[in-house]
Amino acid sequence: LQRLALSGRWLGADGMAALAIAFEQGCCPALQRLELDRNALGDEGAGALAGALKHGLPSLTWLSLALNSITARGVAALSVVRVLRRVRQLDLRSNDVMDQGLAALFCEEEGAHLQ
Numbered sequence: 001l002q003r004l005a006l007s008g009r010w011l012g013a014d015g016m017a018a019l020a021i022a023f024e025q026g027c028c029p030a031l032q033r034l035e036l037d038r039n040a041l042g043d044e045g046a047g048a049l050a051g052a053l054k055h056g057l058p059s060l061t062w063l064s065l066a067l068n069s070i071t072a073r074g075v076a077a078l079s080v081v082r083v084l085r086r087v088r089q090l091d092l093r094s095n096d097v098m099d100q101g102l103a104a105l106f107c108e109e110e111g112a113h114l115q
Helices: 011-025 042-055 073-082 096-105 110-114
Strands: 003-007 033-035 062-064 090-091
Touching: 011 042, 011 090, 073 096
Parallel strands: 003 033, 033 062, 062 090
Antiparallel strands: none
16 A cells, blocks of 8 residues: 545544554555545644654655644644654645744754655
8 A cells, every 4th residue: 555545534633543553553564645634633643643653654755734733733743753754745734833833844954855
């Protein structure tokens, strides 16, 4: 499986936590593209995803998190685990990321290659 499209499924933080467990346990090691836009993940869901990205999904290069009510706090959770070394395209449209979230993404060299 190289692409997983779960846009608009309203997973929420609990659904993301369950999915994150599967990813952490080695599910989908060849996954390159993950579409999670419009899932009401919030910062809690972003944090769960960050944990999954730290331990799983080694091939991921494209991540869509648009329209998920993610704030700077959720983006900071993603940037702390340095997942951006692998991800080449990150979609955070229509979230409440603000300047603090962008700073978290781009304060390290890892974010410089993002589109």
